[in-house]
Amino acid sequence: xxxxxxxxxxxxxxxxxxxxxxxxxxxxxxxxxxxxxxxxxxxxxxxxxxxxxxxxxxxxxxxxxxxxxxxxxxxxxxxxxxxxxxxxxxxxxxxxxxxxxxxxxxxxxxxxxxxxxxxxxxxxxxxxxxxxxxxxxxxxxxxxxxxxxxxxxxxxxxxxxxxxxxxxxxxxxxxxxxxxxxxxxxxxxxxxxxxxxxxxxxxxxxxxxxxxxxxxxxxxxxxxxxxxxxxxxxxxxxxxxxxxxxxxxxxxxxxxxxxxxxxxxxxxxxxxxxxxxxxxxxxxxxxxxxxxxxxxxxxxxxxxxxxxxxxxxxxxxxxxxxxxxxxxxxxxxxxxxxxxxxxxx
Numbered sequence: 001x002x003x004x005x006x007x008x009x010x011x012x013x014x015x016x017x018x019x020x021x022x023x024x025x026x027x028x029x030x031x032x033x034x035x036x037x038x039x040x041x042x043x044x045x046x047x048x049x050x051x052x053x054x055x056x057x058x059x060x061x062x063x064x065x066x067x068x069x070x071x072x073x074x075x076x077x078x079x080x081x082x083x084x085x086x087x088x089x090x091x092x093x094x095x096x097x098x099x100x101x102x103x104x105x106x107x108x109x110x111x112x113x114x115x116x117x118x119x120x121x122x123x124x125x126x127x128x129x130x131x132x133x134x135x136x137x138x139x140x141x142x143x144x145x146x147x148x149x150x151x152x153x154x155x156x157x158x159x160x161x162x163x164x165x166x167x168x169x170x171x172x173x174x175x176x177x178x179x180x181x182x183x184x185x186x187x188x189x190x191x192x193x194x195x196x197x198x199x200x201x202x203x204x205x206x207x208x209x210x211x212x213x214x215x216x217x218x219x220x221x222x223x224x225x226x227x228x229x230x231x232x233x234x235x236x237x238x239x240x241x242x243x244x245x246x247x248x249x250x251x252x253x254x255x256x257x258x259x260x261x262x263x264x265x266x267x268x269x270x271x272x273x274x275x276x277x278x279x280x281x282x283x284x285x286x287x288x289x290x291x292x293x294x295x296x297x298x299x300x301x302x303x304x305x306x307x308x309x310x311x312x313x314x315x316x317x318x319x320x321x322x323x324x325x326x327x328x329x330x331x332x333x334x335x336x337x338x339x340x341x342x343x344x345x
Contacts, residue, residue: 006312006339007035007319009065009218012237013332014043018052024332025053025060031340035061035092037319040068041104047080054088061092065183065218065319066165068100069124070111075149078131081160082153089156096183097124098165101253116142118170125162125178132159163216167257169198176202181214181316186241186254188261188294192217192314214316220296222323223304223334228285230298233325235284238295242267243274266291296323301338308339 008028010021021044025036036053040046050062062084067077077095085093099121102113114120123141130137131151139146161180166172175182176199184195192215200210220237224230242258244267258267270283292298297307312318320339324331 005032005034006308007037007061007063007216007317008033008336009037009039009319009321010044010049011037011039011065011218012220012322012324013328014039014041016328016332018044018049020329020332021049022052022056024336025057027333027336029057029059031337033060033320033336033340035063035094035317035319037063037065037094037096039065040071042108047084050084051087054084054091058088061094062088063092063094063096063163065094065096065163065216066098066100067096068104068109069097069121070100070105070114071109074124074128074144075131075146078128078151078160079153082132082151082155085155085158085160086153089158092158093160094163094181095128095160096163096165097121097128098183099171114143118174119143121164121171122174122178125164128162129178132162161214163214166195167253172198173202173205175199176204176208176210176213177206179213181216184215184217186220186238186257186295187217189311189314191261196314215314216317216319217311217315218319218321219308219311220321220323221304221308221335221339222296222298222325223301223331223338224298224325225300227299227303230300230304230323230325231289231292232281232284234296234298234323235287235292236280237323238287238292239270239280239284243271261295263291298323301334304335305338305341 038046038049046064054062081095099117105111105113120143123143127139127144134151137146137149163181163183164175164179165183166175172195182199196215199213203210203213222230222234241254244255297304322332322335
């Protein structure tokens, strides 16, 4: 695949509210980003936000990344994605879904997390794709049963694409089998290549061309002239995902993910220090800069942009995820401006 201009996600800025989402999108469009993405937890609802962004910034592709698939049926996601596509028929619309976590699904939304994540995800993506076809859908699976569904939104040749959030080998292989792309998170360059190989295994197993499966990743970036502070902010963001604890068993997806990338000795040490009362602000400054640079970018505008460019190598689409420091709105402007010329390679 050829180079593609970077995308940007509002996922880390959702506490700023929908109005800031619009201003962030218009800035991203002005400085040349290709697409605008948002996640969904307890802040702005994803599709209404993207509809507003689409009206404000006509040049941007629109994507979710990622929606907890337990919270919406495939039919509802097909309807929402088709609505966006019909409103913006010439744009790329991406439906990013994933198995999420019990915190989002069960604790915050009161919906069971469920079991058999691979089987559930496979069935979800298959049914979502069938619904997007516009044909009549009769479906009887282990998780969904549908009779006579037909999407009532008329679409042209361009249809929403399906991207699957994945970390572990089996989910990556599944993405290669059934999805149009995979969304990675917190990856070293070596892990990106390893993930691409797992996706290719799944694609070949399903008789698909691995080159047709887009590899996208959210890359964290913190920009500040106080380089130590920016690095500490990035490290805090990383530890929020990577550290295990009494309520987060060591085999959680992200803990295992960082372990596979060689972070285990550091994380084990920091978990012990945390359990003895050290605050996360202190722990963050103990993360070695060289190790941190393998999964995120920080520093002044020039250095952060260079770090982002380096991490974008090997991706079909790098997506900027702002790490806010001091003033979140100012952080967003600084990061979006600094990384505006980055492309995948």
